[in-house]
Amino acid sequence: MPWRDEAIGTFYRIAHDLVGEFTKATVLPSTPIPANFSTYPRQMLREASRLFAPLGNDFVFGANEVAMRLEEYFEAVQAYNNDPRGRDGADRLLSVQHFREHVGLNLDRVSRLLSDDLRWKYADGKEYNFQELSSPPPGLLIDARRHKLKR
Numbered sequence: 001m002p003w004r005d006e007a008i009g010t011f012y013r014i015a016h017d018l019v020g021e022f023t024k025a026t027v028l029p030s031t032p033i034p035a036n037f038s039t040y041p042r043q044m045l046r047e048a049s050r051l052f053a054p055l056g057n058d059f060v061f062g063a064n065e066v067a068m069r070l071e072e073y074f075e076a077v078q079a080y081n082n083d084p085r086g087r088d089g090a091d092r093l094l095s096v097q098h099f100r101e102h103v104g105l106n107l108d109r110v111s112r113l114l115s116d117d118l119r120w121k122y123a124d125g126k127e128y129n130f131q132e133l134s135s136p137p138p139g140l141l142i143d144a145r146r147h148k149l150k151r
Contacts, residue, residue: 004054004055008055012120015107018039018104018107019130019133025100029084030089033080033081046067048066055113055114065106066103073102100135101131101136104132105130111130
């Protein structure tokens with residue numbers, strides 16, 4: 001039981017830390033993203049199989065998928081930061097936003113692998129929606145597309 005509870009707590013800490021990391025990508029086109037490439041969640045997810053073993057195979061596979069998607073996110077951030085200018089930069093920024101939302105979707109999928117009584121929730125009983133929490137604010141993608149079209 002204690003190992004399971006620790007694994008669940010680690011998962012939710014990683015998920016919430018990622019939400020915080022993704023807010024750094026809330027930038028307008030041509031603005032570099034101040035990402036932390038050695039962030040705690042990225043390091044921990046590299047150990048997903050060991051960390052989440054008490055939660056079963058399906059959870060471990062799901063957590064490894066989150067790790068893979070997170071790597072894709074950081075690769076997209078690096079590509080964008082290497083050249084954030086112009087239309088291509090706006091396209092790369094859209095990719096970053098897509099991957100951040102996709103990581104949130106994967107986090108939700110993994111969270112749902114836990115039984116309802118083990119899932120962490122808000123005080124009012126509402127479930128965390130990591131896709132929503134990880135997504136760019138409404139209008140940001142539209143602004144990026146407009147910027148792309150103006151150039």
